[in-house]
Amino acid sequence: MVENAPMTSPSKSELLLDAAARAARYVAEERDRPVFPTTGAVDRLGSLQFNATLDRPLDAADVIEMLDEIGGAATVANTGGRYFGFVTGGVEPVGLAASVLAGAWDQNAALPVMSPVAAHLDALAAEWIVDLLGLPTDTVATFCAGASIANLTAIITARDTLLRRVGWDTAADGLIGAPPIDIVASAEIHSSALKALRLAGLGTGSVQEIATDELGRARPDAIPSAVLESDRPTLVLLQAGNVNTGHSDPFAAIIERFDPATSWVHVDGAFGLWANAAPDRRHLLDGVELADSWATDGHKWLNTPYDCGVVAVTDPTALESSMAMNAAYAGGDGGRSPMNLGLQMSQGARAIPLWAILATLGRAGVADAIERCCRHAERMAGELAVAGAEVLCPPALNQVLVAFGGDDQTDAVIDRLQSGGEAWMGGTNWHGRRAMRISVSDTSTTGTDIDRAIAAVLAAR
Numbered sequence: 001m002v003e004n005a006p007m008t009s010p011s012k013s014e015l016l017l018d019a020a021a022r023a024a025r026y027v028a029e030e031r032d033r034p035v036f037p038t039t040g041a042v043d044r045l046g047s048l049q050f051n052a053t054l055d056r057p058l059d060a061a062d063v064i065e066m067l068d069e070i071g072g073a074a075t076v077a078n079t080g081g082r083y084f085g086f087v088t089g090g091v092e093p094v095g096l097a098a099s100v101l102a103g104a105w106d107q108n109a110a111l112p113v114m115s116p117v118a119a120h121l122d123a124l125a126a127e128w129i130v131d132l133l134g135l136p137t138d139t140v141a142t143f144c145a146g147a148s149i150a151n152l153t154a155i156i157t158a159r160d161t162l163l164r165r166v167g168w169d170t171a172a173d174g175l176i177g178a179p180p181i182d183i184v185a186s187a188e189i190h191s192s193a194l195k196a197l198r199l200a201g202l203g204t205g206s207v208q209e210i211a212t213d214e215l216g217r218a219r220p221d222a223i224p225s226a227v228l229e230s231d232r233p234t235l236v237l238l239q240a241g242n243v244n245t246g247h248s249d250p251f252a253a254i255i256e257r258f259d260p261a262t263s264w265v266h267v268d269g270a271f272g273l274w275a276n277a278a279p280d281r282r283h284l285l286d287g288v289e290l291a292d293s294w295a296t297d298g299h300k301w302l303n304t305p306y307d308c309g310v311v312a313v314t315d316p317t318a319l320e321s322s323m324a325m326n327a328a329y330a331g332g333d334g335g336r337s338p339m340n341l342g343l344q345m346s347q348g349a350r351a352i353p354l355w356a357i358l359a360t361l362g363r364a365g366v367a368d369a370i371e372r373c374c375r376h377a378e379r380m381a382g383e384l385a386v387a388g389a390e391v392l393c394p395p396a397l398n399q400v401l402v403a404f405g406g407d408d409q410t411d412a413v414i415d416r417l418q419s420g421g422e423a424w425m426g427g428t429n430w431h432g433r434r435a436m437r438i439s440v441s442d443t444s445t446t447g448t449d450i451d452r453a454i455a456a457v458l459a460a461r
């Protein structure tokens with residue numbers, strides 16, 4: 001006899017309402033929380049493993065209560081307006097609400113037949129992204145876990161396409177014995193693009209670097225001449241938004257030096273590509289549309305819930321010929337199937353919260369959110385400079401780099417700030433100096449948050 005699944009107590013609806021009420025309380029208090037959890041809250045995480053074990057499981061309601069009370073206290077408040085670490089981003093309220101709804105739906109977006117709503121919004125959101133980011137109209141965009149995966153997807157597609165053009169079929173023959181590919185990259189390309197080269201079997205040992213200028217941009221006059229003179233297939237890696245300075249490579253001046261017949265230009269624009277959605281910043285990315293592929297993130301500057309990356313490729317056939325898979329039971333209907341456009345088969349419907357955000361903000365709202373963060377960053381840099389901090393690089397977007405004397409002093413300021421709980425900024429190395437790295441990427445950050453963050457940094461000196 002087949003047994004029925006046990007009835008759960010409380011019911012699914014009751015559990016969800018309880019979790020939603022707890023989530024709403026968290027959100028109501030998020031702006032007043034310490035930006036980093038207290039040591040006591042982090043230490044209490046250990047009690048999770050005593051309260052429930054594999055051999056002594058708990059009731060579902062108790063699990064949610066424990067998760068809220070012990071887990072919720074040990075969160076980093078990156079949605080509260082005063083978190084400036086990494087390039088983390090907050091969460092747009094409608095994106096969060098849509099993800100709660102979509103979580104209940106539990107859709108698999110791999111194939112249209114698995115979820116008509118996911119398929120519809122996936123295609124629509126992809127079209128809107130291409131439009132908003134000013135990419136060529138034939139470009140196909142698709143969603144993935146983040147810019148690291150987007151970089152990998154694009155680099156694999158570039159590799160296969162470049163080799164196909166010289167008569168090599170990577171899908172059939174792999175890489176052993178394949179013709180060489182020249183790889184040229186900004187000397188400050190993000191580490192995730194280098195990791196993608198490793199994972200794509202191209203390695204990093206032969207990368208020819210383009211030296212950068214004082215703002216961290218690749219210099220057109222520093223493209224290695226050997227690569228320009230060679231007629232070998234060439235992969236060019238550039239970036240929109242240097243992870244430290246926010247400045248972007250001069251795309252037009254670099255891309256025009258390469259022959260489109262033998263090269264593929266990929267741009268990592270994890271956060272910086274969003275400058276193209278803000279009319280007053282678009283000039284910073286002049287020529288970015290001349291590339292062949294782009295990586296960006298929703299979860300950074302668009303403030304989608306985690307995780308949501310985007311890869312975009314001008315040649316849909318190239319993307320599909322690298323990413324498509326063949327399973328008799330999972331045949332597509334010839335339409336757009338996300339599992340044939342990326343690395344994953346099963347996948348969450350990441351486009352749903354992203355679509356909800358774009359449908360709510362519209363073009364003007366996105367532009368406004370990007371511009372607002374840039375202005376906050378400018379004010380942060382200006383006021384810290386007036387107060388005696390050294391701004392290491394004039395900000396162009398949402399990133400600010402400051403030092404407070406020698407490296408040890410700068411690190412001491414970062415440590416004191418981080419332990420204070422009022423605002424959180426990380427540290428980095430920038431052109432031989434230690435620096436505090438400030439990223440204004442939570443679009444809910446207000447002028448008052450910036451005042452409070454500046455005061456906290458100055459108090460930590």
Ligand SMILES: Cc1ncc(COP(=O)(O)O)c(C=O)c1O
Pocket residue numbers: 086087145146147148149190192193239241242243268269270271297309
């Ligand atoms: C410029 C750049 N590229 C790529 C990445 C990797 O993005 P993700 O963490 O979404 O994989 C980051 C993350 O900070 C980044 O800033």
